[in-house]
Amino acid sequence: AQSVTQLDSHVSVSEGTPVLLRCNYSSSYSPSLFWYVQHPNKGLQLLLKYTSAATLVKGINGFEAEFKKSETSFHLTKPSAHMSDAAEYFCVVSDRTGGSYIPTFGRGTSLIVHP
């Protein structure tokens, strides 16, 4: 069985400072990992994904994440936060169950950016 743990329900940063959103996963096989962002009253949008290629994945809006198999982690980072980054972020693990891929979402981390 697969699972995802987002270690922080809220992260608060000042504009211009680094962002770290933590995600740990468990999976029986070689999973695919994703980060999605959800702005208020909107659907989810893909930030980046890992699918067994390079372990450092670059996404949109300056975000990146590093897959660390030994630590079963896939933390999301950004060097400098912008006010528009304030949103809910979801880490997702997807593994093959039977004949199809079934995604499992983390509980989400709310990113708050102060001016």
Next chain:
Amino acid sequence: ETGVTQTPRHLVMGMTNKKSLKCEQHLGHNAMYWYKQSAKKPLELMFVYSLEERVENNSVPSRFSPECPNSSHLFLHLHTLQPEDSALYLCASSQDPPSGGPTDTQYFGPGTRLTVL
């Protein structure tokens, strides 16, 4: 904007009503999903259809009934709902890969905000 549309965007219904949510994807994908997003709770996967066949049903109450007539359309039929069913219902689609391939990105619609009185 995504290639997944959902209608209606907002819905208010009484507990005795019957209504349906509609999702349409214009991306040529072969898998579609219904999620429930409630305040203070994780995103809940309700149903998964791959190649128009249901492959996952996470013990969702029978008052929710999905229908996938073709690979582009997905419905969620609602009847005799409870106030705790009030939530944002999200539809998503993806391209289910061949056996052994990595999974692909899910594309989400904007959601239907459902309020049950």
